[in-house]
Amino acid sequence: MPSALCASKKRYRALTRGTKPEAGPNAPVVYWLSRDQRVRDNWALLRACDVARANDAPVVIAFNLLTKFLGAGARQFGFMLRGLRELEGAAKAKNVTFAMTYGDEPAIAIDALAKKIGAKTIVCDFSPLRDGLKWRKELAALCEARSAHCEECDAHNVVPCWEASDKLEVGARTLRGRLAKRYPEFLHEFPEVPDDLPKYSGPALDAVKWDDIIAEALSRGQAVPEVTWAIPGETAAHAVLDDFVNSRMKLYEKRNDPSKPQALSGLSPWLHFGQISGQRCALEAKKAVGKASPPAYESFFEELVVRRELSDNFCYYSPKYDQIEGQKYDWAKDTLRLHASDKRPYLYSLEELERAKTHDDLWNAAQRELRYGGKMHGFCRMYWAKKILEWTESPEQALKFAIYLNDTYSLDGRDPSGYVGCMWSIVGVHDQGWKEREVFGKIRYMAYDSTKKKFSIPDYIARVNALVKAAKADFKSGESSHAANPGLFKINVPAANKRKATEEAQ
Ligand SMILES: Cc1cc2nc3c(=O)[nH]c(=O)nc-3n(C[C@H](O)[C@H](O)[C@H](O)COP(=O)(O)OP(=O)(O)OC[C@H]3O[C@@H](n4cnc5c(N)ncnc54)[C@H](O)[C@@H]3O)c2cc1C
DSSP, rough: OOOOOSGGGGGGGESSOOOOOOOOOOOTTEESSSSSOOTOOHHHHHHHHHHHTTTTOOOEEEEEHHHHOOOOHHHEEEEHHHHHHHHHHHHTTTTEEEEESSSOOOHHHHHHHHHHHTTOOEEEEOOOOOHHHHHHHHHHHHHHTOEEEEEOOOOOSSSSSSOOOOOOSSSHHHHHHHHHHHHHHSSOOOOOOOSSSSOOOOOSSOOOOHHHHHEEEEEETTTTTOOOOOOOSHHHHHHHHHHIIIGGGGGGGGOOTOOOOOGGGOOHHHHHHHHHOOHHHHHHHHHGGGSHHHHHHHHHHIIIIIIIHHHHHHHHHOTTTTTTGGHHHHHHHHHHHHHTTTTTOOOOOOOHHHHSSSSSHHHHHHHHHHHHHHOOOOOHHHHHHHHHHHHHHHHHHHHHHHHHHHHHHOOOOSHHHHHHHHHHHHHOOOOOOOOBTTTTTTSOOOOOHHHHHHSSHHHHHHHHHHHHHHHHHHHHHHHOOOGOOTTTTOOOSTTTTOOOOOOOOO
């Protein structure tokens, strides 16, 4: 038997009881691809290949398309579907068939496909979010009822979430050491997906009508149109990574200056959709450390691995990750309650916030960057969310508005790091108590006056103005211009997945 591609048995675990992986020439292994939408560097796909190789079986990748998902619009659906279209071709080159199922009950749809093609083993990737956990549980129950085997494999984190810790961590300082102990076991190169798997030859699967489903998703979500600078898919993701580690990582220590956006990797949209593996990014960054500097590399690694995996830890072990009660510690909940009736210096409605109609030019620029660029600079995200706490009626309303705006406009929204970012800013998650003040209580405050000493606010506003102008021109022409990219970095691929932009309702 060939040696296992997914070498560590701790990366995956059974979701069904009393079953074991079974497959054969007429019983393909199904990989239900959901969070990790790539062929390269994907432990869940590699695990499916292991079961298939051991049984001379083919692999079928199944993806279930929902009609709606946590407020995602054309911007996010377009990015995802165009990325999946590329994935179908990459899978085919490895003899792996891609199938699409449809509907808002993914477990039922995936199980029905598995039954139709005679599959007795389904491998899922992992998500710590409520919907993902619920769907996998439902799928496991359906599998168990017909004695089929279902397992999940964490292909998103370097150290599988449940292996990194069995409890809610206090913060980065407690998770960092736990992760570091496990890097020798988990932080290593990926094997290639084999290209000698038997080809699927079971009952015919419907060809995916990409043009039709993309057009439908764009029309349904047209209130938030696509951003044309963001080229979706694995090829573009690797081009962004390559450009960052070889040319821009050396700037990473300037990452808190929004007027120099190239200092950030810009990778979050591709990481969010799993179009690139975080582990791949960490490995390539390490190889390129000589072109940057050890501190730049270390800071990048800290964000990419420690902070990102801390977000999964929070969402997994705190199911109310997007609500005030999701904060475990009383100091934060008590202080917010104590200051709930403090007079707010300004009060804005959701619509005023959405349209960037506040008195604060920095906040308005950040909101416009999000709305027109599809991604807000990381430093501004903190300021932006904290001001929402200051200018709305209650912490509950602030959290609701921040998550709504982030998930509606950001390409990387609906992500554990987004919920944790909002909870850190507004509810003090992973933070400590600070000097008490109005509205915030002991939650960390950020002031315009101290922020303006950190970077040039006029330079940032000028950059956002240029971005909005370029984005509006792109919406009209369908072209993709460099100035519309919030990160101002190059994506060195032919715009194979060219997007047709629609004009945004003003
Ligand atoms: C209010 C608020 C909302 C946020 N919403 C999101 C979101 O919806 N999606 C999202 O991916 N991140 C979110 N973040 C975290 C962080 O701001 C973004 O990951 C980062 O700005 C993405 O840009 P980048 O890839 O250029 O970052 P880089 O600095 O180049 O970082 C590389 C990668 O590290 C990870 N990372 C960086 N910073 C953090 C962090 N603080 N917490 C967790 N992971 C991090 C991300 O995966 C990121 O892509 C939010 C933060 C705040 C304060």
